[in-house]
Amino acid sequence: MYYVVTTAILVTMALALTRALVGPTVYDRVLAVNMFGTKTVLLVAIIAFLSGRPDFLDLALAYALINFVGVLAVLEFFQKKRHFGRRS
Amino acid sequence: MKYFGLYNYWVFTLLLMIGLYAVIAKANLVKKLLGLSIFQSAVFLLYISMAKVDGGTAPIIQHADEPQVFSNPLPHVLILTAIVVGISTIALGLAIVVRIREEYGTIEENEIQARDRDR
Amino acid sequence: MIVDVISFVLLALGAFFVFMGGLGALRLPDLYTRMHAASLTDSLGTILTLGGIMLQSGWSLATVKLLTILFFLMMTGPTASYALANAALLSRDDDAPALPPATGGRE
């Protein structure tokens, strides 16, 4: 069953990557990146169990915490762009 | 079957060349830095692939008494530090690009060279 | 034994929802519907999958870590979706898509 879930996650990663490649808007790509992050957390958690080293869940924890900051950085980027774009 | 074991190295080669292409063929300086990043990652992949041992696990000893197979810790150490050094040097490169943008008004290599020639 | 069955059912459902989310994000017609598909199934798929693993791991440090991961994902996932939708909505005057028509519709 682990294999089924892993396969589903990998297929979803491929789908999300397709979305990131075709766009069409930048927001679609950010959405894809965000999806990708969650899928990586799940993938790492499952592989940690498959390989019998549940102590490596630390990695999944790191992803879960860090990914969010990336999205906020994107938000701040858009905001900055709008701010400076309007001024000039 | 033998060739499946080389797939990692082929991907390494492709990534290396994709990164190299961005560095030599793209005029945009940020694109060049992204290419450099890919190039770096390719090298990381090569080292980590070499460290893998069949049936092994990450080199963190759990139970000292039972024998376990571990992957090679040395490439891990080299790459671990290289990743952090990589981001610092990329930051330095980005800083230089930002200054170039402020001085020249562009980050395209050919436009920068054209402006230099006009001086 | 029963725990095994339950956890396998959870994992199977998790796999289904994860896949559905990916399919929705790829196939739906515009940004807002795609975001809807992606974020809802992300949450559900995560709960089910991590829940399935938790049942397998029993009472151990791993379960606590999994719970922590689940907690953080539940906090950050919806927030990230909100932030993204907000950014897209605010900047719709420049390059972002307009609000979807009430009836929906294909591109």
Added chain:
Amino acid sequence: MITAFGFVLLTLLVVTAVAIVVTPNLFVAVMLMSIFSLLMAATFFLLDAADVALTEAAIGAGMSTILFLGALALMGEREAKQAGRQRWLPLAVIALTAFTVIYATFDKPRLGDPAAPVHQHVAPWYLEQTPVLMEVSNVVTAVLAGFRAYDTLGEVLVILTAGIGVMLILANGRPDLSRQGRASASVGLRHHLIPRVVGQLLIPFIVLFGLYLQFHGEFGPGGGFQAGAIIAVGIVLHALLEGEAAGRAILPTPVLVGLMTGGALLFCAVGFAGMLLGGNFLDYAVLAANPVAGQQLGIHLVEAGVGITVTGTLVAAFHAFADREPAA
């Protein structure tokens, strides 16, 4: 089966890399780079490199995206059309090189071959002696901060130098580093209530997790580099949420400079302490009465130095970009 998963990830890596190079929008390229890094980290994890995957996660998914976006905010995100630029020559060069390198891979031992030359020389010695000499379970940490600490010292100095370089390059016209930046433009995400509340809630957890990695690095994946990167992300998150000025207020530039240099100095000091006590440079065995305890003390101190320098450098680099206004 896991090998097959690895193949899928590697194939996705190549697709992403091509897309990064091809896309004309730099913002999209940075987003794809973040996906690339996530894929790379998952691949490292599948290849049994937990420590490396952790570093790649902390750096690639977090800091690298943040720094690229910070730089992109200062310039246009469109790549100009390259009219009249030769394309066949670079393509021919890389095709030829790719062919040569792939031809060379046929002489390489296959993936995971235990008889490969790399596994014969020093690595078995490290794996054997680490539990004996240091009683540390994470061999990567033992090699990084113990056996090859001299190497790591060099890396830390490179990071420090790069950080100083970024600060100096972007401090044009105001060499007075102690002055508060003119970052009035950035108000952060203060008026986005939900992200702000959730973000503020996460900061202590991120920093706590970083500290856990710092001090747990001897027993599980972790260590100074990973911890430094993650703590830096936590501090950067505060600056993103509350605006540049507030972000700078918690760690003013002099403090950051102090952290950057202090960490490297701590590393050197441990080395010289070993010399003063009659050992070699960076010989920890003499630091305590018991050689094993001395080794562990030395590793702790050195890892702390690494963590401090990495945190300082990454945060300083972020501020250097975020503090600037785009040129007209």
